[in-house]
Amino acid sequence: LNDEVLDVWLTESEPGGCGIITRMEDVFHQDPVSVLNLFMRSFAVSDYEQIDYNLFEMLSRLSSSSELQEALNAIRQASSHLQRRQANAHLRALLKAQGFALSHSFMSVLHTRVLRPGSQASHDAQMLAYLNAWRELEDKAGYEIALNIFAHTQATQELPDASVIKVFERFCKIQGMLWQRGNAIRRSVLSYYNPFKSGNNLTERLLLSSLFQQTACSISISESDWLAQLHHAITQHGFAELHIPREARHRIVEVISLVQVTPIEYFGLHLYPRESAVDYQDGNLVLRFELAEALL
Structure with a gap:
């Protein structure tokens, strides 16, 4: 990195190569913005980082949402495969209506942590208490704390006078209830x-x-005038971000369709913006639109 210019050297992994770098060079010359967008997306928030936020948000809503509590209990109390399928379908519909992204990773962690065999409503409250304590400890320390360190700290606080075996058992219990966060999943x-x-x-x-x-x-x-604001921002900067609140995610098809069929007047030309990325920030859906023709 020299004078704010980043030099990246690429080499083939084997002698002779197979034209990958040449192909990348051609793609970059055709559409450099899309190539840079790939790098931006590679270093953006990952699915597992978003899962941590979504699970914490869901657990935080349980105390004020009887409907969500009943949906979780219906899965736990199902006495047949049919009842479990129906309860799971109802839970998915409820979470989707509340704006949660139902990815395979999210549902997997939900069933292996929150809805694990033998779990109860008290298990949800305990898990939320541990997550809050973990965040409070990180805020107090001023840096991220790994799962095993938090689990050991919490176990020794809960059992200050217990034997090493009892503390270790509590440590394993706490670590089994939670999931990795922070640098461990970013890495x-x-x-x-x-x-x-x-x-x-x-x-x-x-x-x-x-x-x-x-x-x-x-x-x-x-x-009320979000489309006009979006067009103005794209005209001025070449790109802009459109935020859709969690509760309004059902409008995503309507929003994308409207943006892509409404042209922008750009130096006398009618151009259509393209959607370059979809991301999540604090539970909100973020759509990034840009003009490939913008020379900035």
Whole structure:
């Protein structure tokens, strides 16, 4: 990195190669914005980071949502395969209506942690209490704390005078209830294979994402003139972000269709913006639109 210019050297992994770099060069010359978008997306928030936020949000809503509590209990109390299928379908419909992204990863962690065999409503409250305590400990310390460190700290606080065996049992229980957060999952997204080095290759997504950050103008669809604001921002900067609140995710098809069929007047030309990325921020859906023809 020299004078704010990043030089990246690419080489073929084997002598002779198979034209991958040449092909990438052609794609970059045809549409450099799309190539840079791939890098931005690679260093963006991963699915597992979003799962942590969504599960915490769902557990936080349980105390004020009797409907969600009943949906979880229906799965736990199902006495047949048919009842469980019906209860699971109802839960999925309820979560979708509340704006949760029902990815395979989210549903997998939901069933292995929240809806694990033998779990009860008290289990949900205990899990939320542990997550809150974990976050409070990180805020107090000023840095991220790994799952095993938090589990050991919490176990020793709950059983200050117990034997080592009892503390270890509580440690295993706490660690089995929760899931990895922070750097552990950010690092796993960017893991790579190096034939000349064994062991873990440490990376930090947040450091790499800063290389491709672009401050985009953000518009919410809650604004009455959001489409006009979006067009103005794209005209001025070439790209913009459209925020859709969790409760309004059912409008995503309507919003995307309207944006893509409404042209933007750009230096006397009628151009159509394209959707370049879909992301999540604090539970909100973020759509990024851009003009491929914009020369900025």
